[in-house]
Amino acid sequence: MDQRRAEPDSGTDGSPVTLYGEFTATGNRKVRCAVSLTERDLIVQRLTSAPVGRSKAVLSLRDCVGCRAYRPHDNEDRAAHLSAYFYPLKRRRMSSGASRQRVEQCFRLAALQDPRANLDEAEKWARAVRERCGRNRLLADGMLTSQFSRPCRMMLLVNPQSGQGQALTLYNNHIQRMLNEAGVPHTLVITGELKAQCSPDRSICIFCVCQVVNGLLERPDWEEAIRTPLGILPGGSGNALAASIHHYSGASPVFSEELLLSCGFLLCKGLVSRMDLVSIHLSSSPRLFSFLSLAWGFVADVDIESEKYRHAGAARFTVGTLVRLASLRIYKGKLSYLPASKAHSSEGGLRNNMTLHCNNQTSSPSPAPLLCCQSGDSPCQNTLHNSCHSNNSLKVRRTESTPSRSATKAVPGPPDSLLVPLDQPLPSDWVVVQEEDFVLVLAMYQSHLAEDLMAAPEATLDDGVIHLFYVRAGISRSALLRLFLAMEKGAHVATNCQHLVHTKVKALRLEPHSPNGIITVDGEVVEYGPLQAEVHRGLGRFITG
Structure with a gap:
């Protein structure tokens, strides 16, 4: 000097x-x-x-x-x-x-x-x-805004097979240097190695969402465990959650490695926000929790059928859309929902408790104990994924519950105060869309369905609502294509398409009548049949920068 x-x-x-x-x-x-x-x-x-x-x-x-x-x-x-x-x-x-x-x-x-x-x-x-x-x-x-304590050891879960198989290379070329520059100690876990390294540690934050959310919520101490800050690094084909987090930061749209840099930067900043989670009940399967989307019809078909084009990266969805448009399908079913404006105040108790919990975190934001998430009967199998809108991203061990209020109180995770069992009639304040022919039903809780698809432009990380979209049969192929082209910038809601309906709900029930079809939750196929869902506002914690 x-x-x-x-x-x-x-x-x-x-x-x-x-x-x-x-x-x-x-x-x-x-x-x-x-x-x-x-x-x-x-x-x-x-x-x-x-x-x-x-x-x-x-x-x-x-x-x-x-x-x-x-x-x-x-x-x-x-x-x-x-x-x-x-x-x-x-x-x-x-x-x-x-x-x-x-x-x-x-x-x-x-x-x-x-x-x-x-x-x-x-x-x-x-x-x-x-x-x-x-x-x-x-x-x-x-x-x-709440921030996790420093130094906080992060655990990065990387699936080297995700997307185009570039996840590990992207980590080596960008994220490793970023975290070192930020002085953030971290452990890199290749998903096949997770079983040997998943001992609980209060200093560890997890940077994978797909399996971890359900694992945290099936712990007996789920109220503390779900406070573990989660993050996302895009490395797959869709990268919807990563695109949503980037969008909430207020930055202009970016893709591919530019999106990775943005998400890496947000992780280094370490600011923690509340995130909505949605509980989903299937007819013969236990409850699971979702963080992104639920789809039936056109969107689900494109997501799963485009798997064969995975080598094309994000372009797989464009190719899949064009293929499915060529042979457009109609789906028969019944859709019911509880409008956000009519939701009962019975959810207020849980919300207030969670708010106090988070406020305490602002002054003492230490992460909850790490849970090694399980899949099937053996713990920590190599199905964890660092890109959460991808077809193999949600293979979870689900909590053993039923849709009834009494049953959900007996298992870990928050009770569903707005739902009745699937075999019982819905309350009178629910709206029932009479049996119709649908082209698609899409429930979104975050803004993006893929890097380049802003399906719910009004969504925020913890707005406490499900953004429900459905398209009635009768729409032409060209009109449906225009909707998806407009969705790239979130302009589809303003197209005034007479076949598109968008409403904000607190809970929904879907009863497919077509004998065959695909239903996806966060991009993963689930049991085909009746289901219902309820949003839990601010239940999770996410690093948003």
């Missing part, structure tokens, strides 16, 4: 400079920089003219994932080094959108003869940057 000082700069918002220093660039000692730290920004002002480039950079601390101080391997060099890592949004070429791009700022501190003193100065800067980053994380739209 140079002894001669330049005039400290001020923040872009006029905030005062709290730390100032003059350093040389790590890669070129001829380049001197004046560095100013405010509550919101790191400002780098070049003091020398060479090499040619921008003379000033203002980097928002909201885009910073970490900062570290270190000594070089050369013991004869007394200098210390300071590196700060940013992922700001930058405009993409030939596009109006923006995506996260990595920016690293590295400085060399060698003002003092004592190497330890130089390292102490670098560590003072690193601590100050990290502390201000933490304060900027918690300040979201003027409100405090």
